[in-house]
Amino acid sequence: MGGGRERSALVRKAHKSIAKGSKSFTVASWLFDKDTRDRSHLLYAWCRRCDDIADGQDHGGELNLEKSSPVDRVEAIRILTHRALDGQPTADVAFDALGQVASETGLTREMCDDVIDGFQLDAEGWRPRTEGDLMRYCYHVAGAVGVMMAKVMGVPADASDTLDRACDLGLAFQLNNIARDIAEDDAAGRCYLPEEWLAEMDIPPGQHMRPQYRGELVKLTKRLIRLAEAHDAAARMGAMHLTFRQRWAVLSAANIYGAIGEEVERQAEIAWDSRVHTGFFEKIGHVIAALKEAISGSFEPHEMPDWTRGKLMVMARMAQPAADIPRTPIRDEGVRPASE
Secondary structure (H helix, E strand, C coil), X not given: CHHHCCHHHXXXXXXXXXXXXXXXXXXXXXXXXXXXXXXXXXXXXHHHHXXXXXXXXXXXXXXXXXXXXXXXXHHHHHHHHHHHHCCCCXXXXXXXXXXXXXXXXXXXXXXXXXXXXXXXXXXXXXXXXCHHHHHHHHHHHHHHHHHHHHHHCXXXXXXXXXXXXXXXXXXXXXXXXXXXXXXXXXXXXXXXXXXXXXXXXXXXXXXXXXXXXXXXXXXXXXXXXXXXXXXXXXXXXXXXXCCHHHHHHHHHHHHHHHHHHHHHHHHHHHCCCCCCCCCXXXXXXXXXXXXXXXXXXXXXXXXXXXXXXXXXXXXXXXXXXXCCCCCCCXXXXXXXXXXX
């Protein structure tokens, strides 16, 4: 595994990738023990590389979708991913890193394909019609990654409740990201606000960034953030099943991403004039708050989110193309005599 590369070399490359691509994840991940940190970085390197290939960019730079077919790029991601999982070299460090961490932690092809299916939706120009569509997309691009991260942290495959909570955390992250990035997504011709939500606010399709709809957009953003908060609260309960350092890291990440949503809501109509982010000292404050919660424990949510991992997985499977009809003859076809 690892494409024949030295594991230490893969880890060094992965450290550089996360340091360049995500300051928030970098801060949280350094709270892990060394093995978990290295493995989480190997997984991040694959996620980052897939995202960059799908969008034709480098570590989250300006979107550039004109160089090749988006569908072809996603197919390349899937082929390279499957090669890596099969233990074959891919000539790409990030995919070889996936092969390495998958061999160590039991990540499966199904888990990876769930993530890649999210890139497939973007490549096809898909847009959500309902809240369920939105949550299914969030499952693919973030909830499924949360499940993979739980496996990286050593959560057993049969610990369904903990895996559910890991999915909740990914959903919360993505909902906050969507709230923050509405303007950037619009500039790239994308919109993750459900069409039914827009219709409720009498916002015509593709017009949500126009100044006259800014007040309605703020209301829809609050709706996103309430969803994120519900999944965040559920995720914190799952963190209690992790080791202390893992729990501290996960709660730190939850605090940092939750603060993004809070800031978007606070800025209201000017939230998209510049990209919302948290500064270094703010991140340190969130890490300290997470330490206290890791010690004292998290509050149990008043109610669990409606959108569960099981429900979203069923939706994801139902949305896939129907399997081919088997063409193998029935075992006794042509043998049993026809009845009169």
